[in-house]
Amino acid sequence: MNLTCLIVEDEPLARNLLVDYVKKVPSLHLVEACSNAMDAMELLRQQPVDLLFLDIQMPEITGITFLKILQKRPLVIFTTAYSQYALEGYELDVVDYLLKPITLERFLKAVDKAVQRHYLENKPSVPLITQPGSEKPDFVFVKDGTKMVKVRLDDILYVEGMKDYVTIHTRDKKITTLQRMKVLEEQLPPDKFIRVHHSFIIALNAIDAVHRSDVQIGQAMIPVSDSYKKAFRDFIDKNQMQ
Numbered sequence: 001m002n003l004t005c006l007i008v009e010d011e012p013l014a015r016n017l018l019v020d021y022v023k024k025v026p027s028l029h030l031v032e033a034c035s036n037a038m039d040a041m042e043l044l045r046q047q048p049v050d051l052l053f054l055d056i057q058m059p060e061i062t063g064i065t066f067l068k069i070l071q072k073r074p075l076v077i078f079t080t081a082y083s084q085y086a087l088e089g090y091e092l093d094v095v096d097y098l099l100k101p102i103t104l105e106r107f108l109k110a111v112d113k114a115v116q117r118h119y120l121e122n123k124p125s126v127p128l129i130t131q132p133g134s135e136k137p138d139f140v141f142v143k144d145g146t147k148m149v150k151v152r153l154d155d156i157l158y159v160e161g162m163k164d165y166v167t168i169h170t171r172d173k174k175i176t177t178l179q180r181m182k183v184l185e186e187q188l189p190p191d192k193f194i195r196v197h198h199s200f201i202i203a204l205n206a207i208d209a210v211h212r213s214d215v216q217i218g219q220a221m222i223p224v225s226d227s228y229k230k231a232f233r234d235f236i237d238k239n240q241m242q
Contacts (some may be wrong), residue, residue: 002026003050003118007033008040008066010058014100018053018079021107027115037061041070049074050150051114052094056080066091075114075186093180095164116143116178140187142168142177149175153192159184159201169220189237194235197226204239 005028009015015033022030029047034040035060040081056063066173067076076094079102080159095117096110139152155170161181168184170177185193196202200222202215209216213224215232224232 001031003051003075004029004031006031006040006043006049006074007031007049008035008058008063009053009055010035010039010054014055014079014102017102021102021104022053023102025108025111027138028111037063037066044070044074048072049112050118051075053077053079057082064092067094074116077110077114085167103107115179117164117180119143120183121181140184142175142179142184144175144177151175153189153203154205156188156193156203157206158203158220158222159188159193161199161201180230194232196222196228196232197218198225203210204235210236 005022007015007018007022007030009018012035016034019030019033031047038061041054041088051152051168054063054067054076056065056078057080063078063080067073076092078094078097080097080101081100095114098106098110116136127155133215141148141150151168151170155172157169157171159181160167162168164180165176165177166179166184168177168180174204181195181201183197183198188201192204193201194204196215200224202217206217207215208218211221213229215222215224
């Protein structure tokens with residue numbers, strides 16, 4: 001899978017290093033290397049890219065400001081000499097955060113994360129097994145290491161997310177995959193699964209008990225955050241009446 005990319009870096013040495021690194025990766029196609037955000041913005045209007053290597057500290061418009069005003073964001077890897085922007089990078093949902101000086105090894109790890117995320121967000125729909133008279137999916141596919149694994153929906157107890165990774169807890173094993181919670185949530189049928197926390201999605205059939213602020217699934221206590229509490233209660237009430 002090839003990704004088109006754009007480098008936005010005001011320091012010539014750092015920009016040249018990134019250009020050199022990109023040329024070493026067969027899956028990357030460099031569209032342009034810009035020295036400022038204004039040139040990058042004009043280029044993106046004419047030719048969108050899949051991946052953006054974006055410096056944070058730049059004159060006139062910082063990388064963070066530039067990213068916030070983009071209407072259609074590509075995948076983004078921040079490049080900076082300052083570690084204090086890591087939290088904001090996480091909140092902006094960037095793929096990775098590279099601290100200068102950037103080594104080739106660290107660069108390749110970031111690119112691999114971008115390639116995997118691009119695949120997960122753009123992969124073609126997998127034909128789903130259905131029951132007679134039903135159009136609801138019977139399973140989902142997730143990436144586990146170098147392979148795609150089929151996970152039956154009925155086997156899923158709950159899903160736990162952390163940054164770019166999710167762990168699917170099933171009845172007999174755990175599967176950790178590079179994927180965002182939002183992407184997986186959209187693949188799960190809403191009548192069987194519900195998000196109860198920024199980091200947790202649970203299966204209705206797996207619930208053993210509902211406490212004041214937690215849901216018990218086996219030995220695990222899953223927190224229900226305030227922002228999801230009403231939707232969860234409505235979900236439980238609706239299914240009690242069925």
